[in-house]
Amino acid sequence: NAGVTQTPKFQVLKTGQSMTLQCAQDMNHEYMSWYRQDPGMGLRLIHYSVGAGITDQGEVPNGYNVSRSTTEDFPLRLLSAAPSQTSVYFCASSLAGRDGNEQFFGPGTRLTVL
């Protein structure tokens, strides 16, 4: 049981490049989410999903796309990277169907956009 895994751990992009941050979980969790963490701002929700084929926007969705074709995977796509997207990105998952379940976090991806 690997929990929540994220790849890559580190990434450097040039402005305008695109990339996909991968997230996978093996706990059969319905709910998955992406956060970004910036100094002094805590974690802010980018997008979330309550099941395969269902996604919704969080607090800071602009510049990011997501899809959820399987229960296990929830990739985050940056179509045209900008320096403002330099951040640490965390993926999390939890059981759905009951409010307030614990979220399990991946180890994070540190992204730098030059």
Next chain:
Amino acid sequence: AQSVTQPDIHITVSEGASLELRCNYSYGATPYLFWYVQSPGQGLQLLLKYFSGDTLVQGIKGFEAEFKRSQSSFNLRKPSVHWSDAAEYFCAVGASGTYKYIFGTGTRLKVLA
């Protein structure tokens, strides 16, 4: 709208001293409240959570937190801090029915030997 405030950005305590990290929330109904810890370069780990019932909740690593509805607070406490507790601590509130979590800005704890 839900919000979480952690008024202390940095806290420094001596090893063996007691600790209290403050968390205030704004929410229209009974909230679901969490404390997470993040060690340097790591993801977040759940310390404890409050859904309902007993307002004093026990967590891992000797931490506890008390839910005070009248003060809209959920402060984290530990009677004796260890050097390994140095980390960043996040308070979060769960929004009922939406599966969204709102995090505070975090409190960075430094422990002096």
